[in-house]
Amino acid sequence: SVVRCQHYPPVRALQASAVLRRVSDEHKKEPFTPSSQQQFDTHPAGHQPEQEPPQGPRPSYTGQGGQESEDYESEEQLQRRILTAALEFVPEHGWTTEAIAEGAKTLGLSVAAAGMFHSDGSELILHFVSECNAKLSELLEKEQKLVQLGEAEKKPTDEFLRDAVEARLRMLIPYIEKWPQALSVLLLPRNIPSGLSLLTSMIDDIWHYAGDQSTDFNWYTRRAVLTGIYNTTELVMLQDSSPDFEDTWRFLENRVADAMNMSSTASQVQSTGEAVVQGLMGAAVTIRNLAGLNQRR
Amino acid sequence: VYQVFESVAKKYDVMNDSMTLGIHRVWKDILVHKMNPSPGTLLLDVAGGTGDIAFRFINYVRAVRERQLQRKLKHHQDLSWQEIFENYQEDKSDSLGDSQVVVCDINREMLKVGKQKAQHLGYSKGLSWVLGNAEELPFDDDMFDVYTIAFGIRNVTRIDLALEEAYRVLKPGGRFLCLEFSHVSNPLLSRLYDLYSFQVIPVLGEVIAGDWKSYQYLVESIRRFPPQEELKAMIEDTGFFKVDYENLNFGIVAIHSGFKL
Numbered sequence: 001s002v003v004r005c006q007h008y009p010p011v012r013a014l015q016a017s018a019v020l021r022r023v024s025d026e027h028k029k030e031p032f033t034p035s036s037q038q039q040f041d042t043h044p045a046g047h048q049p050e051q052e053p054p055q056g057p058r059p060s061y062t063g064q065g066g067q068e069s070e071d072y073e074s075e076e077q078l079q080r081r082i083l084t085a086a087l088e089f090v091p092e093h094g095w096t097t098e099a100i101a102e103g104a105k106t107l108g109l110s111v112a113a114a115g116m117f118h119s120d121g122s123e124l125i126l127h128f129v130s131e132c133n134a135k136l137s138e139l140l141e142k143e144q145k146l147v148q149l150g151e152a153e154k155k156p157t158d159e160f161l162r163d164a165v166e167a168r169l170r171m172l173i174p175y176i177e178k179w180p181q182a183l184s185v186l187l188l189p190r191n192i193p194s195g196l197s198l199l200t201s202m203i204d205d206i207w208h209y210a211g212d213q214s215t216d217f218n219w220y221t222r223r224a225v226l227t228g229i230y231n232t233t234e235l236v237m238l239q240d241s242s243p244d245f246e247d248t249w250r251f252l253e254n255r256v257a258d259a260m261n262m263s264s265t266a267s268q269v270q271s272t273g274e275a276v277v278q279g280l281m282g283a284a285v286t287i288r289n290l291a292g293l294n295q296r297r
Numbered sequence: 298v299y300q301v302f303e304s305v306a307k308k309y310d311v312m313n314d315s316m317t318l319g320i321h322r323v324w325k326d327i328l329v330h331k332m333n334p335s336p337g338t339l340l341l342d343v344a345g346g347t348g349d350i351a352f353r354f355i356n357y358v359r360a361v362r363e364r365q366l367q368r369k370l371k372h373h374q375d376l377s378w379q380e381i382f383e384n385y386q387e388d389k390s391d392s393l394g395d396s397q398v399v400v401c402d403i404n405r406e407m408l409k410v411g412k413q414k415a416q417h418l419g420y421s422k423g424l425s426w427v428l429g430n431a432e433e434l435p436f437d438d439d440m441f442d443v444y445t446i447a448f449g450i451r452n453v454t455r456i457d458l459a460l461e462e463a464y465r466v467l468k469p470g471g472r473f474l475c476l477e478f479s480h481v482s483n484p485l486l487s488r489l490y491d492l493y494s495f496q497v498i499p500v501l502g503e504v505i506a507g508d509w510k511s512y513q514y515l516v517e518s519i520r521r522f523p524p525q526e527e528l529k530a531m532i533e534d535t536g537f538f539k540v541d542y543e544n545l546n547f548g549i550v551a552i553h554s555g556f557k558l
Contacts, residue, residue: 019469019558020538075538078558098365101335109470111335112442116539116556119333 019109020072079116082107083127087175090128094178095121095185122191125182126198132171133202139167140209157210158256164206165230165256166249169237173245180238184291187284203227221273225262228276229255231283238290308506309347309410315501316512322349324550325447328476329353331543331552332443336362336394341441341466343431343459344449346407348414348424351398355420358396365394393423399441401429432458436466443467447476451522460535467557473537479544479551480524486547494519525551 086103093099097119101111117123146152155163172179186195203226232255237248313321329350334340336358342350402408408426415424429435431446431453444463453459463473481487494516502512523531525542528551532540537555544551 075558097333098335104470107470110442110468110472111338111470112332112468112472113470113556113558114335115331115333115472115554 020075020078079123080127082109082113083117083124084131086124087128090124090175090178095125095182097121100124120185120188121182122185122188125185126191126194128175128182129186129195129198132168133198133205135171136164136168136202137205140164140205144209158260160210161206161226161229161256161259162249162252164209165226165233165252168202168206168230169234169248172234172237176238180287180291183287187287199227199230203230224273224276225259228279229259232279235283235286235290309407310349310414312502312506312512315505316498320546321448324476324545325349325353327545328445328447328474328552329357331554332357332445332472332474334358334361334396334443336365336396338396338442339440340396340398340443340445341434341436342398342400343429343434343444343446343463344402344452345400345445345447346402346404346411346449348400348411348420350445350447351400351411351424352415352418352420354398355393355396355423358393362392362394362396397423397425399425399427399436401427401431401434403428403430432462434462434466438465439468440466441468441471443472443474445474445476448478450475450477451518456523456528457531457535460532460537464535464537464557469557471557473532473553473555473557475528475532475553477528477551477553478519478522479528479542479548481548483547490549525553528553 082100082104084103085106086100088106089099089102093102097114097117099121100117101114104113105111143152147154175182185191200223203223206226207222229252233248233252236251237245240248242248317324332354334354334357338358340351340354342348342354345351400408400411402411405428408428412426415421427435431449432455444467446459446463450456450459460473467473481490498516499509499513502515503509506512522528525544525548529540529542532553532555535555536557538558540553540555542551542553
């Protein structure tokens with residue numbers, strides 16, 4: 001199962017701050033969490049405006065106090081650490097302050113630290129989405145390198161899209177029960193800009209790596225088509241009870257095939273755009289119904 | 298300051314209601330909602346005399362705990378009656394989920410009134426009453442999850458010392474919350490507020506509590522208190538992070554929040 005093993009060392013008190021750690025300590029004591037650190041380096045395209053690029057030195061750090069400018073981690077970095085730790089508790093508590101409080105506890109912080117975040121769990125969800133997108137980018141980058149080195153075959157577009165969307169959606173599996181709740185929170189007016197920008201940059205990423213020049217799609221249509229495919233597949237996945245979600249992947253295969261077929265006729269491309277928009281509207285209504293408008297808080 | 302509160306203790310709640318036209322209850326509710334405590338939180342309420350914040354905290358935590366238990370039960374739909382019964386038994390003794398409030402006040406009279414109120418309203422578990430000075434708290438370091446001071450920091454001689462003490466007794470990640478009268482920036486409202494403060498409040502003080510001077514002192518201390526931004530800077534200087542304030546009623550009252558990070 002996809003279990004996030006976060007082994008954070010007990011937080012040490014430092015002169016100026018009780019919790020914010022020296023960036024150097026992060027490297028000395030956490031040799032086994034490179035994945036959680038690295039993802040903030042890849043593809044800033046997927047990042048929200050308030051997430052700053054990681055401060056201080058990264059892999060090339062010497063550890064002798066050479067870098068003086070950014071010694072301590074920032075509040076934002078600490079918040080990200082708390083949110084990452086909180087993900088482990090989401091299957092049990094949902095995308096809530098409780099999960100964040102439990103996450104804070106594992107880092108040695110008081111449960112009151114969850115007060116730093118909004119009470120509806122928005123930041124936790126957005127953090128998760130952003131992390132997943134970063135992981136996807138990393139994956140696609142690796143695959144591209146293999147192709148460039150000649151160690152792998154370049155996949156045809158439809159297979160590429162299918163695999164990319166499947167990989168991304170599989171990241172939801174550990175949280176699939178609570179995902180409808182997350183989607184409904186992402187639809188709150190406050191979260192729509194961030195949620196949408198994360199979605200579109202992920203879609204753009206996939207197309208970037210697909211590197212497809214042969215179809216007749218223009219850029220907007222490509223984005224719209226893949227967004228439609230992604231969103232509808234996501235919804236199907238939420239209601240799929242087949243073993244290992246095989247129904248979902250079959251649905252995905254069909255949608256991608258439809259999209260490929262449509263590239264041949266220009267007028268069909270236009271109607272696809274309209275159909276996709278309608279599909280998205282319908283999807284939004286479905287999500288609200290699925291989540292039962294969980295906004296009593 | 299001590300004598301002001303000695304004479305004021307018994308009539309404190311009544312005066313609060315009449316001076317603020319009962320809105321102080323809403324302010325205190327907002328404070329606890331902002332805190333959003335989860336069960337298991339250890340709260341230190343300083344200058345909390347008559348227990349207003351403490352009681353609200355207990356109510357809130359109890360409600361959250363009940364919801365938690367209900368949700369747990371919903372997932373246990375396939376249990377036998379015996380198991381459900383056992384679940385209820387063990388959870389009953391845990392209605393607060395280990396949450397606790399320590400009410401600390403410099404004034405014995407205020408604490409006495411608070412204890413009486415608690416008894417009268419039926420609050421027994423999870424409450425402690427301690428005599429202490431905000432500038433020198435009788436607690437160890439890193440003890441509490443949340444530190445609140447509602448309408449008390451104004452009366453502290455050395456605010457910076459009180460803030461440092463707050464920082465000391467909070468756990469890493471702990472939260473500092475301060476509810477206090479502050480500055481109204483809106484000029485029209487400011488004039489009306491001044492009128493009300495200086496003309497009406499001391500009169501009420503005389504009529505209800507028989508004490509003009511104490512309430513005049515009160516109004517003047519409000520005017521002398523640093524405004525929102527200045528208090529925010531002081532809190533930041535003490536070492537708190539993510540310091541922010543929220544104005545209630547256009548600045549008549551403000552809630553400052555900071556985290557020990």
